[in-house]
Amino acid sequence: MRFGEFGGRYVPEILIPALEQLERAYNEFKDDEDFRKELNFYLRNYAGRPTPLYFAKNLSRELRMKVYLKREDLLHGGAHKINNTLAQALLAKFMGKERIIAETGAGQHGVATAMASALLGLKCRIYMGALDYERQKMNVFRMKILGAEVVPVESGSRTLKDAINEALRDWAESFETTHYLIGSVVGPHPFPTIVRDFQSVIGLEAKKQILEAEGSLPDAIVACVGGGSNAMGIFYPFLNDKVRLVGVEAGGEGVETGRHSASLTTGSKGVLHGMLSYFLQNEDGMIADTHSIAAGLDYPGVGPEHAFLKDSKRVEYTVATDKEALNAFLKLSKLEGIIPALESAHALAHLERDETLRGATVIVNLSGRGDKDIGIVMEVLK
Amino acid sequence: MISRSLIVFIPAGYPRKEKTVDFMLSANADVIELGIPFSDPIADGALIQKAYFSALSSGFRLRDVFWIAKKFKGESDKKLVLMSYYNPIYRMGVEDFVMGALSAGVDAILVVDLPFDEANEFVDVCRDFGMKNVFLAAPNTGEERLRAMDELSEFLYLVSTYGVTGIRDRVSDLAFKALKRVKKVCKKPVAVGFGISKREHVMELFEAGADGVVVGSAIVKLIEQFGENADKEIEDFTNSLLQKF
Numbered sequence: 001m002r003f004g005e006f007g008g009r010y011v012p013e014i015l016i017p018a019l020e021q022l023e024r025a026y027n028e029f030k031d032d033e034d035f036r037k038e039l040n041f042y043l044r045n046y047a048g049r050p051t052p053l054y055f056a057k058n059l060s061r062e063l064r065m066k067v068y069l070k071r072e073d074l075l076h077g078g079a080h081k082i083n084n085t086l087a088q089a090l091l092a093k094f095m096g097k098e099r100i101i102a103e104t105g106a107g108q109h110g111v112a113t114a115m116a117s118a119l120l121g122l123k124c125r126i127y128m129g130a131l132d133y134e135r136q137k138m139n140v141f142r143m144k145i146l147g148a149e150v151v152p153v154e155s156g157s158r159t160l161k162d163a164i165n166e167a168l169r170d171w172a173e174s175f176e177t178t179h180y181l182i183g184s185v186v187g188p189h190p191f192p193t194i195v196r197d198f199q200s201v202i203g204l205e206a207k208k209q210i211l212e213a214e215g216s217l218p219d220a221i222v223a224c225v226g227g228g229s230n231a232m233g234i235f236y237p238f239l240n241d242k243v244r245l246v247g248v249e250a251g252g253e254g255v256e257t258g259r260h261s262a263s264l265t266t267g268s269k270g271v272l273h274g275m276l277s278y279f280l281q282n283e284d285g286m287i288a289d290t291h292s293i294a295a296g297l298d299y300p301g302v303g304p305e306h307a308f309l310k311d312s313k314r315v316e317y318t319v320a321t322d323k324e325a326l327n328a329f330l331k332l333s334k335l336e337g338i339i340p341a342l343e344s345a346h347a348l349a350h351l352e353r354d355e356t357l358r359g360a361t362v363i364v365n366l367s368g369r370g371d372k373d374i375g376i377v378m379e380v381l382k
Numbered sequence: 383m384i385s386r387s388l389i390v391f392i393p394a395g396y397p398r399k400e401k402t403v404d405f406m407l408s409a410n411a412d413v414i415e416l417g418i419p420f421s422d423p424i425a426d427g428a429l430i431q432k433a434y435f436s437a438l439s440s441g442f443r444l445r446d447v448f449w450i451a452k453k454f455k456g457e458s459d460k461k462l463v464l465m466s467y468y469n470p471i472y473r474m475g476v477e478d479f480v481m482g483a484l485s486a487g488v489d490a491i492l493v494v495d496l497p498f499d500e501a502n503e504f505v506d507v508c509r510d511f512g513m514k515n516v517f518l519a520a521p522n523t524g525e526e527r528l529r530a531m532d533e534l535s536e537f538l539y540l541v542s543t544y545g546v547t548g549i550r551d552r553v554s555d556l557a558f559k560a561l562k563r564v565k566k567v568c569k570k571p572v573a574v575g576f577g578i579s580k581r582e583h584v585m586e587l588f589e590a591g592a593d594g595v596v597v598g599s600a601i602v603k604l605i606e607q608f609g610e611n612a613d614k615e616i617e618d619f620t621n622s623l624l625q626k627f
Contacts, residue, residue, distance in 0.1 A: 008500055009497065009499075009500060010468055010496060010497075010500055011495055011497065012425045012494055012495055012497075012518060012520075012541075013497050013517070013518040013519060013520045013523055013527075014520035014521075014522065014523075014541055014544065016497055016520075016527070017522045017524070155431050155435070156421065156422065156431075156435065162422075165422050165423075165424045168424045169424060169425075169427075169545070169546045172424075172425070172544060172545055172546060173544045173545035173546070174544075176544075268473075269472075270472060270473055271468045271469045271472050271495070272422060273422075273424075274495075276472075281469070281473065283473065284443060284444040284470055284473065284474075285420075285444070285469040285470035285471075285472065285473030285474065286420070286421040286438060286470070287422055287469075
């Protein structure tokens with residue numbers, strides 16, 4: 001139920017039975033042969049797994065290291081999010097729920113949830129901060145085309161954390177018929193474990209693929225961390241191996257400016273969204289507003305297992321600024337013909353800076369593609 | 383602490399801390415429940431959310447809660463329960479918070495998002511300092527959990543319905559069923575809250591055996607409407623809640 005001291009189930013009593021039901025269902029179905037078979041069918045034939053582990057020759061020459069990209073950007077929907085939404089939507093069906101609710105920041109998880117809901121015939125409502133709703137109009141429209149209802153959330157800072165608040169409020173009323181499909185390794189137990197397990201397909205594939213390509217494990221794996229689902233997904237199968245693991249948080253305009261989302265690097269312990277973890281907050285425990293050029297990293301907290309892996313020093317956590325991420329975004333596009341998501345570009349940016357990686361073999365989790373970010377990048381370069 | 387008691391919820395610092403004390407004093411209630419503003423109040427509906435955001439954006443600080451409590455207890459012998467989310471308490475440090483509350487005269491603390499099985503440290507500290515705890519129960523809470531929180535609670539706060547705080551037209555059948563069940567399982571008094579805003583709600587619940595009834599959002603609405611001048615409105619409204627036929 002906890003990762004060291006982190007995690008837990010800090011929710012109003014009314015949600016406890018719903019979380020207990022989810023835990024029971026998950027334990028029952030995670031090893032169930034029919035469930036696995038159906039999930040694997042959809043992952044392969046609908047989402048496009050396995051994704052390639054691509055040796056980025058040009059980038060490798062430029063950076064003087066062997067860079068492999070785990071191509072989650074090639075999945076249906078354009079990001080790793082679909083691994084989790086397909087699995088949880090199936091789990092919801094097994095539990096007899098007929099309706100799905102979810103939060104979304106930039107809209108990637110919302111789109112992936114809307115897809116899985118459409119596929120499996122579930123009603124779907126997505127909560128989205130009103131500010132995000134305005135700046136991500138295309139994704140709002142995508143979700144609507146996919147049959148989802150999208151609700152802008154006007155309260156608080158009108159961003160991702162407020163969308164989670166509103167989804168939790170909905171769930172407190174609707175849990176009998178509704179599954180809350182959380183999009184990252186955050187929230188009350190058992191969500192961080194469930195999402196990590198469903199995303200660890202990324203690391204399991206990568207391990208097999210790198211052994212085929214190199215005959216040995218990589219020296220390092222690098223992934224961006226917002227809530228932390230793509231990073232947990234690729235790190236988890238390597239936790240017991242001699243492989244350096246590096247998580248890169250959003251440094252925004254620089255951690256010294258206060259306009260960033262680096263909760264592990266600069267935050268403090270706290271309790272929000274059902275979990276004990278690291279958060280950006282003031283001295284009264286009020287949660288701070290955050291900033292990142294990558295909307296998917298724009299969250300004031302982080303999954304509790306990352307908090308544990310930081311304190312136990314198994315994973316190194318660092319930051320990349322908006323500017324560094326933007327440069328990495330442009331570089332990968334020019335050198336490899338691959339436009340990465342601005343989130344994933346934070347992981348790529350780390351390769352530039354870390355001199356200890358020269359000559360090493362490195363896997364970067366390319367968690368999403370950058371088509372969704374073209375408008376933002378166009379604005380910044382203007 | 384409660385027996386056929388009207389419990390009135392007042393959000394701290396809305397519109398400012400001095401007025402909070404006035405509102406608490408003007409309410410005709412047996413117990414005052416003082417709500418601590420939080421940036422992310424997941425169990426609260428629109429009215430209380432708005433009150434909290436307004437308090438925070440006009441500079442309300444956590445330590446002001448103790449100032450309000452002390453002032454109030456200096457002028458009233460009504461019971462005072464703090465209602466908070468866990469993060470402000472955790473951030474200040476559980477010991478410091480409980481000590482601060484105790485020396486301000488607070489009688490009990492209810493933490494909305496701290497279920498009893500996550501509350502070991504909190505309960506231990508409260509016990510050490512002689513502070514009382516109140517835990518939330520819900521219509522879907524199992525018997526085993528009810529028994530456990532019955533042990534730890536001064537009284538139980540039964541949430542009347544699924545969902546969040548707010549004004550509702552009627553008390554749901556679910557609430558009456560739950561009240562009957564909780565009264566059967568638990569030895570401690572039971573207060574019912576969430577969605578209760580009218581005199582007939584209060585009377586129905588007392589009839590059905592509730593030891594306390596909490597009125598919250600309806601009070602917040604008065605403050606929203608009348609601002610600095612809500613004292614009289616709160617007094618009249620709370621009087622009307624208890625008026626006999």
